[in-house]
Amino acid sequence: MEKETGRLEAFSDGVFAIAITLLVLELKVPQVAEHGAEPTTPALEASLLRLWPSYLALLTSFFTVLIMWVHHHIIFKLVRRADATLLFANGFLLLLVSVVPFPTAVVAEYLATPAASAACELYTTVFVGIAVAFYLVMMAAFREQTLDPEASAERVRRFRRDYKLGPPLYILAAVAARFSPMLSIGICTALWIFWAFTTGEC
Amino acid sequence: MEKETGRLEAFSDGVFAIAITLLVLELKVPQVAEHGAEPTTPALEASLLRLWPSYLALLTSFFTVLIMWVHHHIIFKLVRRADATLLFANGFLLLLVSVVPFPTAVVAEYLATPAASAACELYTTVFVGIAVAFYLVMMAAFREQTLDPEASAERVRRFRRDYKLGPPLYILAAVAARFSPMLSIGICTALWIFWAFTTGEC
Amino acid sequence: MEKETGRLEAFSDGVFAIAITLLVLELKVPQVAEHGAEPTTPALEASLLRLWPSYLALLTSFFTVLIMWVHHHIIFKLVRRADATLLFANGFLLLLVSVVPFPTAVVAEYLATPAASAACELYTTVFVGIAVAFYLVMMAAFREQTLDPEASAERVRRFRRDYKLGPPLYILAAVAARFSPMLSIGICTALWIFWAFTTGEC
Amino acid sequence: MEKETGRLEAFSDGVFAIAITLLVLELKVPQVAEHGAEPTTPALEASLLRLWPSYLALLTSFFTVLIMWVHHHIIFKLVRRADATLLFANGFLLLLVSVVPFPTAVVAEYLATPAASAACELYTTVFVGIAVAFYLVMMAAFREQTLDPEASAERVRRFRRDYKLGPPLYILAAVAARFSPMLSIGICTALWIFWAFTTGEC
Numbered sequence: 001m002e003k004e005t006g007r008l009e010a011f012s013d014g015v016f017a018i019a020i021t022l023l024v025l026e027l028k029v030p031q032v033a034e035h036g037a038e039p040t041t042p043a044l045e046a047s048l049l050r051l052w053p054s055y056l057a058l059l060t061s062f063f064t065v066l067i068m069w070v071h072h073h074i075i076f077k078l079v080r081r082a083d084a085t086l087l088f089a090n091g092f093l094l095l096l097v098s099v100v101p102f103p104t105a106v107v108a109e110y111l112a113t114p115a116a117s118a119a120c121e122l123y124t125t126v127f128v129g130i131a132v133a134f135y136l137v138m139m140a141a142f143r144e145q146t147l148d149p150e151a152s153a154e155r156v157r158r159f160r161r162d163y164k165l166g167p168p169l170y171i172l173a174a175v176a177a178r179f180s181p182m183l184s185i186g187i188c189t190a191l192w193i194f195w196a197f198t199t200g201e202c
Numbered sequence: 203m204e205k206e207t208g209r210l211e212a213f214s215d216g217v218f219a220i221a222i223t224l225l226v227l228e229l230k231v232p233q234v235a236e237h238g239a240e241p242t243t244p245a246l247e248a249s250l251l252r253l254w255p256s257y258l259a260l261l262t263s264f265f266t267v268l269i270m271w272v273h274h275h276i277i278f279k280l281v282r283r284a285d286a287t288l289l290f291a292n293g294f295l296l297l298l299v300s301v302v303p304f305p306t307a308v309v310a311e312y313l314a315t316p317a318a319s320a321a322c323e324l325y326t327t328v329f330v331g332i333a334v335a336f337y338l339v340m341m342a343a344f345r346e347q348t349l350d351p352e353a354s355a356e357r358v359r360r361f362r363r364d365y366k367l368g369p370p371l372y373i374l375a376a377v378a379a380r381f382s383p384m385l386s387i388g389i390c391t392a393l394w395i396f397w398a399f400t401t402g403e404c
Numbered sequence: 405m406e407k408e409t410g411r412l413e414a415f416s417d418g419v420f421a422i423a424i425t426l427l428v429l430e431l432k433v434p435q436v437a438e439h440g441a442e443p444t445t446p447a448l449e450a451s452l453l454r455l456w457p458s459y460l461a462l463l464t465s466f467f468t469v470l471i472m473w474v475h476h477h478i479i480f481k482l483v484r485r486a487d488a489t490l491l492f493a494n495g496f497l498l499l500l501v502s503v504v505p506f507p508t509a510v511v512a513e514y515l516a517t518p519a520a521s522a523a524c525e526l527y528t529t530v531f532v533g534i535a536v537a538f539y540l541v542m543m544a545a546f547r548e549q550t551l552d553p554e555a556s557a558e559r560v561r562r563f564r565r566d567y568k569l570g571p572p573l574y575i576l577a578a579v580a581a582r583f584s585p586m587l588s589i590g591i592c593t594a595l596w597i598f599w600a601f602t603t604g605e606c
Numbered sequence: 607m608e609k610e611t612g613r614l615e616a617f618s619d620g621v622f623a624i625a626i627t628l629l630v631l632e633l634k635v636p637q638v639a640e641h642g643a644e645p646t647t648p649a650l651e652a653s654l655l656r657l658w659p660s661y662l663a664l665l666t667s668f669f670t671v672l673i674m675w676v677h678h679h680i681i682f683k684l685v686r687r688a689d690a691t692l693l694f695a696n697g698f699l700l701l702l703v704s705v706v707p708f709p710t711a712v713v714a715e716y717l718a719t720p721a722a723s724a725a726c727e728l729y730t731t732v733f734v735g736i737a738v739a740f741y742l743v744m745m746a747a748f749r750e751q752t753l754d755p756e757a758s759a760e761r762v763r764r765f766r767r768d769y770k771l772g773p774p775l776y777i778l779a780a781v782a783a784r785f786s787p788m789l790s791i792g793i794c795t796a797l798w799i800f801w802a803f804t805t806g807e808c
Binding site for chain 3: 615650654664679
């Protein structure tokens with residue numbers, strides 16, 4: 001039975017790859033020449049170091065989206081054909097993935113300021129949305145009309161169980177953002193590292 | 203009979219995927235530190251909420267372009283080979299699709315201002331152009347030289363009928379923009395939701 | 405005999421598609437609120453019309469790069485395998501194609517100013533470079549090591565002859581830029597229209 | 607034995623192609639109208655020439671990333687299947703490749719200023735990271751689980767030897783940045799030219 005999801009997967013891969021690469025636009029070249037003075041090497045070095053929230057935000061978003069791409073790939077390997085339901089669940093997921101550079105830029109700008117909580121709330125809310133979208137994509141993918149009949153039932157069952165964890169864990173990160181922005185980013189980081197390791201078992 | 207449109211479809215997919223992902227660049231990180239004061243969480247939250255025209259514009263453009271991509275896919279499934287006419291009709295379509303982030307950004311900037319009518323006129327005018335381009339692509343695709351001889355005549359006839367509706371409906375949205383910018387965006391939203399459901403039947 | 409240029413063509417297509425889509429970033433949302441006054445619909449409409457040099461520059465660059473992509477496609481159809489020479493000729497071409505959004509933005513900014521000559525000189529110089537690069541790619545592609553042995557000799561001969569015209573014609577446009585910027589853009593426009601029609605014959 | 611790395615290679619190609627094309631965003635349209643005066647052709651020409659650090663930085667980054675793409679291609683030709691280790695080594699490499707436009711923009715901004723050392727330190731440090739990542743990808747790729755059993759042992763051995771040179775050579779460029787920024791960029795340029803020629807032998 002032929003697989004018909006080639007162009008859908010290629011399109012999704014394109015959106016993942018572009019979103020992940022656009023993250024770099026969030027890194028702004030620091031302006032170090034003050035009041036017409038010449039910029040100096042120590043001043044530029046200091047400015048580049050002060051960009052640490054940008055580096056941290058980029059790192060977290062990059063690997064989270066990369067892991068998502070790997071999971072997207074694994075789910076679609078089990079899909080025989082796409083129907084309208086899967087197409088739109090996937091469209092909702094792509095919308096949120098394509099948007100990731102925005103909350104990333106907001107965190108980069110405000111993580112080292114008193115407005116860090118609001119920035120991290122936005123960031124984690126987008127990822128709650130992505131976790132929900134992933135769950136919907138999986139639900140849409142694993143119906144009789146779309147699932148590859150040769151897919152291992154055990155594996156499908158494990159996905160169904162594991163993906164339920166995504167939304168509550170990101171909601172936890174969103175709640176943490178209110179009290180400790182860094183804890184919130186820390187939970188996001190812990191999550192992609194955790195998923196990276198469990199992916200290895202797939 | 204071999205299909206020769208692979209590289210053309212892949213290129214078109216690339217333009218669709220990039221245009222859809224570049225929409226995020228329209229979301230500008232709000233600047234909330236006024237007069238050298240420290241930014242605060244309530245101020246940033248309020249600023250993020252005030253960006254609602256940006257979110258609305260992005261949502262409308264994202265799903266409209268996504269549905270278009272699905273339709274582009276469906277049309278080209280019925281095409282056996284591309285000739286120069288189809289190539290240039292498709293080029294005209296890609297030009298307008300690649301341009302979508304611009305009117306989207308204009309709507310995002312001006313929807314909540316007295317200049318909203320001009321912004322929505324630009325936006326809907328681009329989509330009138332896209333609807334015309336889609337009609338031209340379909341006409342070019344469904345000629346004897348290009349159509350897959352095995353394509354269902356009934357299906358081709360239905361496309362021919364349905365695609366005639368696109369341009370007048372977007373012209374309606376353009377006219378509405380003069381009187382009510384929000385109605386104009388509402389019509390655009392209604393259209394992509396409508397097409398999403400009818401796509402499901404294909 | 406297997407074709408080994410798939411990944412090279414896909415990579416080149418990616419660069420063409422991204423460069424063509426990044427052109428939209430040159431269209432800047434006009435700022436029409438003066439001195440704290442509310443923006444108005446007539447003011448925004450007037451500003452959008454004043455962007456005509458941006459639209460003209462985008463149109464010219466878009467279709468020129470699109471035609472180039474079509475020609476790139478046609479050349480590589482005749483190639484059996486890529487070697488280092490072809491790889492680097494192609495790399496030089498991709499460098500210049502990826503750079504096109506820059507001279508396009510310069511023309512958009514300065515076409516309606518007294519600095520239009522300098523802008524059009526830059527623009528046409530980049531296209532002289534692209535025409536040279538295309539000639540080099542064709543020369544590298546049509547050597548015994550790389551050419552498909554089944555390629556029609558007549559067709560290869562015609563390419564060899566036609567591609568010699570590219571560099572002198574763009575040099576003409578570059579010289580014209582000194583005297584009349586609009587004539588210079590006009591020659592560029594005439595060239596892509598001409599190539600579009602001759603492509604139809606391939 | 608089937609090759610299973612198709613989607614991984616396509617995704618990596620996407621990131622390489624996008625990163626290489628985003629380099630153009632570093633070229634900023636010069637603003638030559640001073641104090642409300644009209645811009646003139648000589649002023650714009652002079653401004654465009656003063657952008658030489660941008661052109662040099664773009665050129666160096668473009669060809670370095672292009673050569674890396676070629677090498678990435680060559681390595682993955684020898685890979686039969688990807689496992690989690692290779693996936694994450696490759697993810698680390700893609701992170702650094704996607705980030706290249708940032709140090710490129712920093713060099714473009716500061717190469718002609720007294721802060722050039724800091725800019726070149728950042729630039730070369732990123733490339734030290736990329737050289738290390740490439741070495742890790744190669745190590746991950748050439749394990750028994752992943753290597754194509756038909757890959758030439760001689761060739762694998764030569765890769766193992768050559769790739770050890772990357773990190774120390776870029777560390778040399780990083781050290782040179784302290785004393786002479788131009789020497790540092792010169793070493794980077796020499797390296798991609800050198801790799802371009804040795805690639806030709808592969």
